[in-house]
Amino acid sequence: MAMPADFAELPPRQHEMVVCAISAGLAYEVPVNLMLAVAEQEGGRPGQWIRNADGSYDVGALQFNTTYLRQLASYGITPGSVAAPGCFAYRLAAWRLRGHLRKDGGDLWTRAANYHSRTPRHNARYREQLMRRAWRWSQWLRRQFNTHSIDDIRPPSPPADHRIGQPGEANMAGVRNHGDHPAWP
Numbered sequence: 001m002a003m004p005a006d007f008a009e010l011p012p013r014q015h016e017m018v019v020c021a022i023s024a025g026l027a028y029e030v031p032v033n034l035m036l037a038v039a040e041q042e043g044g045r046p047g048q049w050i051r052n053a054d055g056s057y058d059v060g061a062l063q064f065n066t067t068y069l070r071q072l073a074s075y076g077i078t079p080g081s082v083a084a085p086g087c088f089a090y091r092l093a094a095w096r097l098r099g100h101l102r103k104d105g106g107d108l109w110t111r112a113a114n115y116h117s118r119t120p121r122h123n124a125r126y127r128e129q130l131m132r133r134a135w136r137w138s139q140w141l142r143r144q145f146n147t148h149s150i151d152d153i154r155p156p157s158p159p160a161d162h163r164i165g166q167p168g169e170a171n172m173a174g175v176r177n178h179g180d181h182p183a184w185p
Contacts, residue, residue, distance in 0.1 A: 018036065020086070020091075028091070028094035036137040037133035039131065045061060046086075066079055070154060096115060
């Protein structure tokens with residue numbers, strides 16, 4: 001399968017981000033444009049460790065703070081595992097985002113910005129940046145993937161002669177409609 005033209009034009013560093021963010025968003029039921037926006041906003045790279053003023057570090061592509069990661073140590077999640085290349089950090093971020101989206105208070109964007117901070121002024125700044133990035137990614141996704149609204153889908157037409165037991169046709173007498181397809185007339 002050939003890459004869409006715009007994907008090929010993305011900087012190589014973003015290829016892993018796009019593939020991993022899309023797959024993680026789908027796996028954890030997080031809007032893909034939001035997942036891409038968070039990944040871009042965090043702006044980290046695999047193997048990256050950034051020291052914070054409080055002595056903690058932000059680690060890897062999704063900039064997980066080592067203070068937060070200590071809470072996940074009992075699950076075998078380490079700073080090294082989120083610093084590594086690959087999709088693990090994106091899946092962990094999608095799991096975390098899903099938790100914020102489902103459990104936190106406020107509007108969608110405030111809940112999503114809790115990924116970064118619950119402090120109102122930091123959350124508000126991150127929220128604004130996230131909204132702009134998510135809108136831009138939604139436009140990119142529309143150009144890349146030919147999708148349809150559910151309203152565009154029509155049920156398939158039945159065969160021209162659909163009576164059971166016609167000569168030359170398989171006998172469908174034992175086949176039942178289980179309710180997931182409309183019965184043919």
